[in-house]
Amino acid sequence: MNQPLELTILMPCLNEAETIARCVESAQRGLQRAGVSGEILIADNGSTDGSQAIAKELGARVVQVKEKGYGNALRGGIAAARGKWIIMGDADDSYDFGESDRFVKKFQEGDELVMGCRLPVGGGTIVPGAMPWKNRWIGNPTLSFIGRLFFKCPAHDFHSGLRGFTKAAYEKMELQTTGMEYASEMVIKSTLKGLKISEVPVTLRKDGRSRPPHLKPWRDGWRHLRFMLIYSPRWLFLVPGLLLSAAGIILSAALAVKDLQLGGVQLNVGTLMMACMAVVVGFQLVAFAFYTKVFAIAEGLLPEDPKLTRAFKTFTLEKGIVVGLLVLLGGLAMFLRALWLWKQANFGLLPSTEENLRRLIPAATLMLLGVQTVFSSFFMSVLGLKTVRRQPPAV
Secondary structure, three states, X not given: OOOOEEEEEEEEEOOOOOOHHHHHHHHHHHHHHHOOOEEEEEEEOOOOOOHHHHHHHXXXXXXXXXXXXXXXXXXXXXXXXXXXXXXXOOOOOOEOHHHHHHHHHHHHOOOOEEEEEOOHHHOOEEOOOOOOHHHHHHHHHHHHHHHHHHHOOOOOOOOOOOEEEEHHHHHHHOOOOOOOHHHHXXXXXXXXXXXXXXXXEOEEOOOOOOOOOOOOHHHHHHHHHHHHHHOOHHHHHHHXXXXXXXXXXXXXXXXXXXXXXXXXXXXXXXXXXXXXXXXXXXXXXXXXXXXXXXXXXXXXXXXXXXHHHHHHHHOOHHHHHHHHHHHHHHHHHHHHHHHHHHHHOOOOOOOOHHHHHHHHHHHHHHHHHHHHHHHHHHHHHHHOOOOOOOOOOOO
């Protein structure tokens, strides 16, 4: 029983008595078609409807996973799997495990993560009624597009529930999540770590349950999107920050000289204040991008980034302090000029309030950016410190 096998077909299960038998039977056909030694493994997450007994009677192996959650069920099942290749899929009869030979062929070619693609763009098929319209036309295409954009993942169906991977690749992924995000993390980590990823077309059928599915489309869609954003500081912070800063700098530079007329709209010092605010917010978002990236790498959530390492060597703490002080001094010089002009008016009312604001708003913005740059440089240095675990003294 402890001898290694080539393939494990793994199904997380929670009260799937209505469909587990058909799933096990289709997995048996899949093993036969693939022509490899294998097993069918059910990771039961606390079923109370007799699912375990049905699976065992048909020859499947059942392991109990006490920790609740989709990710925990898969984690427990993978730990118990004896196959060097693992194919995972839901036990609701929505996937045909008889298509397992397609995955095995990819494994034999050296692929490490093989995604089953349900979408026609990847050759897959969605049987009418198998997927709610909002998932079919909004959720899956949108999330898959975002996944490909953010992480350069080659898979067209980012959230397919039928996928396979080698056990060696799974260990490289170092997955952390325990819920629905587990599936997203698997694809993201595989992409970031440079694993060999491919996809095969699969068919999605209407599940065989008489009860509603466990999934909540809007809630779970948001959870997946949130997770992808958190794992991509570039798109969550850096890109919006750079765009906001660039737009704010261009607009504030023009309005610091004079009003702008755009069609029937006149932009004046009020717009200048908002433009300067955009510069400050944009700067902070860019700083957040670096903070998040450094922290995520230090905690092992993201792999090492050679570009960030080179940036640390180029833009040191000392250089950051110098740049920040120069920006601060520039703003202070503008403020002192405004103060001198006010003195010329005997510290009374100035001829033009708008002209004064054109000096004070950019001055205050530059001083604020200078202070942020100095202390952001210190904070980045703190995050970038390499900590060494202390060894206990020799006895």
